Amino acid sequence: MSDSLFTKEDVQSRITFKTQRKYAESKANQITPYPNLNQIYDAIDVSQWNLRKKDVIQLEQTTEENQIILNAHILPIIEKYRKDGYEICFISxxxxxxxxxxxxxxKFKLCNDNDSIYVSCECKATKNDGTLYDYIRNERKVKYKNWVHFGDNKISDFQIPQKKGIQAYWYTYTNFTEHEKNWLRNASFYNHKNEIELYAGLTRAVRLAQPKDSKTTLAADLVAPLYIPYVYFTLVESQQRKINQIYFLARDGHILFQIAKQFQSIFPDISLHYLKISRRAIYPCYFYDGSYEEFLWILKRADGHEIGSALFHIGIDWDQLPDSKHVRFHKEQLLNSESIAELADYLSRNFCKEIVKKAESSRNNLLAYLNQENFLQAPHKAIVDLGWEGSVRICLNKILKKENFSQTYAFYWGYSNRVIHSKNNNVSFFRYEDSRNQPHAAEVMEHYVSANSSGSAMEYKRINNSVIPIETKQRDCLTEIQLINEGISCQIAKEYLSTINNKDANRDIFLCCGYRTLNDTLEFPNSDEAKIFSLIKADDFEKTYYIAEKLRFKDFITLFIWGHTFYPKWKEAAMSLTLKKKAKLVMKFAEITSSSKFMEIIRWVLKKISRFFL
Structure with missing residues (x-):
């Protein structure tokens, strides 16, 4: 309502109106029990803002009507009882x-002309104390035993009517989820409590409009509150910086691109694009002189991965090395700081000319693709991405600078403390740091929240008069999750601006809803969430693995003795996937056993035995 009554600059009037409207209901209730909307506005002097009470009441009713979203699940229930000859009454x-x-x-086809409506402000009674049920019984001369009641409030719609002998059903599907309840409980710790509560209601309404499904629930509770605030932040910042071309980078940026399109009418001067660029496509373009420093920088991005995979990512096949069968490295060797420096030195001395020539060819195709997408010509542009470090952004701007094109501004969400900062202040970071959860945050964000069935761009080829990104194999297993995540997020985004009016409110929604849900999920996902994660394969430098896997027998043994699983995995997700509701109890038991004196002795004995055999 404040958006319609006051300008965005009139912050004082917005705050004052919200505060007075909030307390007007309790004030009116002291004068007249069960007040109606007219009596509530008698408790506010709206003339202080040069408004008429009649107009404000009409605006509130219009706002209420516009924000209502149909709960489609109740329609067949109403129709069933209507066909069975029951009189239908709506009470509130x-x-x-x-x-x-x-x-x-x-309007929503829930009510017919001959159906009755009973509201507390007219009947001067409430469901909460049971008097509204008594009022209806006396007026309609109906016996409680012949009355069937559906409602979503455990007390006023279930316990109280049951005590009166009404056949009451607590319709729990309309309830808030555990994550949404957490938002409401914690909203009071933020400046924009009202906006958080409105967002929780919006999320619930959109979720309930869909068929009941755990994938839909997780998309509404995790994906949407993470990415909608990020996209809104990006668009507001772009507008302030006079950026009029935004390019969302594939594949993680596809859902961000879809969300941004929902805000297009609010930011009409910003043009939105989707650019197919990846590490695999841009790393081979990075080399200009094949120096030790160039190889060192690129290889550092592959720290902890196999040498063969790292070389493949920069466009070098192991067998292409001049003396691959005689070098002191082996293909499956894992890179560390020492081997990275040695490999960079070896490549700069032995493979310099070849890599520079290959890089030039790859780079020409990349630049042709960027030119085709009108990226090179855009003077006021920005890219939007998320990830571990931000190496694509660094590579791209190096190439643009070397080729005498204007560098691009960047919006980057780095979900680790390894994010590469910029020396020339051409990037806005939207990030958080939580060292406990970094590895799993990367897996969940990249492979679930940004789930995309398309392949990753590997290189660019000129075909006829076009430049086509050549992609890896499509991942059909992610199609359903992608459609749900993008669909739910876009539906919530359409109504998002009705809940916020500034960047601070947007930030509070992200912190209270998105960030909190992500941390709670990473700390210990429930069994439904873990089951969804178990469907998703992560891929990193040619290595693929499932985000969540069930515990094996060896995992249980090592868990109770050492406190960790035998196979490297997301322990909490594995526990929930394997043990469901008993997971936290077993985890606590494992913490007790692994820290006990007895297990300390067992570990000592096992250590001695292993040394004996070795």
Missing amino acids: DMYLSSFFLKGVLK
């Missing part, structure tokens, strides 16, 4: 009139 503890509510219900 509400300050809006029965005439208004009937009009809204009829």
Whole structure:
């Protein structure tokens, strides 16, 4: 309502109106129990803002109607009882009139002309204390035993009518999820409590409009509150920086691109694009002189990975090395700081000319693709990406600078403390740091939250008059998750601006809803969430593995003795996937056993035995 009543600059009036409207209901209730909307506004002097009470009441009713989203799951229940000959009545503890509510219900085809509406402000009774049920019984001359009631409030819709003998059903599917309840509980710790509560209601409404499914629930509770605030932040910052071309980088940026399109009408001067660029496609373009420093920088990005995979990512096949069968490295060797320096030295001395020639060819195709997408010509542009370090951004700007094109501004969400900072202040970071959860954050963000069935761009080829990104094999297993994540996020994004009006509110929603849910999920996902993660394969430098896997027998043994699993895996997700509701209990038991004196002796004995055999 504040958006319609006051300008964005009139912050004082916005705050004052919200505060007075919030407390007007309790003030009116002290004068007249069960007040209606007109009596509530009698408790506010709206003339202080040069407003008329009649106009403000009409605006509130219009706002209420526009924000209502149909719960489609209740429709067949109503129709069943209607066909069975039951009289249908709608009852509510509400300050809006029965005439208004009937009009809204009829709009959604929930209510017929001969259905009755009972509201507390007209009946002067409430469901919460049971008096509204008594009022209806006396007016309609109905016996409680012949009354069937559906509602989503455990007390007023279930416990109280049950005590009266009504056949009551607690319709729990309309309830908030555990994550949404956490948002509401923690909203009071943030400056924009009202906006967080509105966002929780919006999320619930969109979720309930879909078929009941754990994938839909996780998309609404995790994906949307993470990415919608990031996209909004990006667009607001772009507008302030006079950036009018935004390129979302594939594949992680596809969902961000779809969300941004929902805000297009609010930011009409910003043009949105999707650019197919990846590490695999841009690393081979990085080399200009084949120096030790160039090889060292690129190889550092592959720290901890096999040498063969690292070389493949920069466009070098192991067998192409001049003396690959005689070098002191082997293909499966894992890179570390020492071997990275040695390999960089070896390549700069023995493979310099070949890599520079290959890089030039790859780079020409990359530049042709960028030119085709109108990226090179755009003077006020930015890229949007997320990831571990931000190496694609660094590579791209190095190439643009070397080729005498204007460098691009960047919006980057780095979910680790290894994010590469910029020396020339051409990047806005949207990031958090949590060293406990970094590895799993990368897996969940890249491979679930940004789930994309398309292949990753490997290189660019000129075909006829076009430059085509050549992609890896499509991942069909992610199609359903991608459609759900993008669909739910876009639906919530459409209504998002009705819940916020500034960047600070956007940040609070991200911290209270998105960031908190991500941390809670990483700390210990429930069994439904773990099951979703178990469907997803992560890929990193040619290595593939499932995000979550069930525990094996060896894992249980090492868990109880050493406190960790035998196979490297996301322990908490594995526990939930294997043991479901008992997971936390078993985890606690494992913590106790692994720290006990007895297990300390067992570990000592096993260590001695292993040394004997070795």
